[in-house]
Amino acid sequence: MSEDQKKQLEQQLWNIADTLRGKMDADEFRDYILGFIFYKYLSEKMEDYANDILAEDGLTYFQIVGTADEADYIEAIQEEAIEKLGYFLRPEELFSEVAKRGANSFILEDLTSILRSVEQTTMGHESEDDFVHLFEDLDLTSTKLGKTVDARNKLIVQVLNHLNNINFELKNHDRDVLGDAYEYLIGQFAAGAGKKAGEFYTPQQVSKILAKLVTVGKDKLKSVYDPTCGSGSLLLRVAKEVNEVSNFYGQELNRTTYNLARMNMIMHDVHYRKFDIKQDDTLEHPQHLDKRFEAIVANPPFSAKWSANDLFLSDDRYSQYGKLAPSSKADFAFVQHMIHHLDENGTMAIVLPHGVLFRGAAEGHIRKYLIEDRNYLDAVIGLPANIFYGTSIPTCVLVFKKCREDSDNVLFIDASNEFEKAKNQNYLTEANVQKIVDTYQSREAMEKYSHLASMAEIKENDYNLNIPRYVDTFEEEEPVDLDAVSAELQALEAEMATTDTTIAKFCDELGIAKPF
Secondary structure, eight states, X not given: OOHHHHHHXXXXXXXXXXXXXXXXXXXXXXXHHHHHHHXXXXXXXXXXXXXXXXXXXXXXXXXXXXXXXXXXHHHHHHHHHHHHTSOOOOGGGSHHHHHHHHTTSOOHHHHHHHHHHHHHTTTXXXXXXXHTTTTTTOOTXXXXXXXXXXXXXXXXXXXXXXXXXXXXXXXXXXXXXXXXXXXXXXXXXHHTSGGGGGGTOOOHHHHHHHHHHHTTTOSEEEEEEETTOTTSHHHHHHHHTSSEEEEEEEEESSHHHHHHHHHHHHHTTOOXXXXXXXXXXXXXXXXXXXXXXXXXXXXXXXXXXXXXXXXXXGSTTTGGGSSOOOTTOOHHXXXXXXXXXXXXXXXXEXXXXXXXXXXXHHHHHHHHIIIIISOOEEEEEEOOSSOBTTBOOOEEEEEEESSOSSTTXXXXXXXXXXXXXXXXXXXXOHHHHHHHHHHHHHTOOBTTTEEEEEHHHHHHTTTOOOGGGTSOOOOOOOOOOHHHHHHHHXXXXXXXXXXXXXXXXXXXXXXXXXXX
């Protein structure tokens, strides 16, 4: 598929969202549109798979309906589909069939039943955790879809028909084409969701930076983990930087966003056995404590609150530090959590507010321990302000490794002034991203951009990592020519005197008082 065709698909899908736009908040109609696209994807995947199985009998999935052997075919296909795809849909439950029925009949109850059925087919199977309650945010009884049942039915039929006119052509496209279009929609919704967007989406260029940093020198990863995975965009971005990722792991607090992350994984053709995403509070109730990961990426909520309960001082994630991150700012709690999960040969990159670089008390203690005792900090990268949805503050990326190749220094990069301006936000260009990654790889000191700080230098700064202490971006102003300024002032005075004379003359002619 060409880039133009890909953009056309993205625009077609976004145009369909217009059907619901204006009827409800962006984050609400997002759930309906993305949910229906996902249902259509599952249907086409199911139909293609069933057709492949039936090919040797010279039949298609729809052709077995009404035959004497229909029940036997359905049973056999269901068994194989649950094993291979993780779910099952009967021919009459496929998206295209429901959309057709909607032209002449009431389909809301039928549609609700089908979406629940998708989840139920996974019960007791390995894929259950990846599909359970996946469609719970598609409330087809909501009055936001229409005041009456008929009005709601009419609107849903309209949306399904629009989608039915688009052939996803799953067999003919690169597996990421539809997934990327889905990701595009998530990004578009994030752009219009204001502050809420930060809960589920990391801007693409920031995702790219983190993904490239944790995959330097690698073409395969055993595992990648995101403890605050949102819609899963960061995990999927890492996969684009290598040939293969064996397993994806994530945890997400928000239930709706957790559902979105699982859909996003499946839409990107990640097999249900290859991802394990959990829903719960990562700091308070971690779900993958026994695992270590080769790559870890995260864009956690900035300076979030957490309990900081003293019981955590005996938790393996925090016990060695002797202090906990303050309850009002969980930034370092996320760092400690990720360090605990990082494999010996792994790399982690996390986006944080600048306060983590210099705040004292418990945070200063943790920061010092990570640098002086553990020597895990590999790089500090300053990003521009106003590049995230929902906040305009400047941020930084901290890169950590347990086995560092350059253990006698820490790389500082100040990329805060390298960006382009858009209407409401700043954004990073491909060149901006590549410069950061190239500098990280080469660990090259560049005037007014990067600096290799020795451990002694960091200690001398009392483990304060504020970037201007290490990267001097001060620009000297041109010297002022005082003689020229004096001559300019004299010329202005003469000009003003001439003007005053002219005004006085006009006032005399008009017989009015002079203003001076």
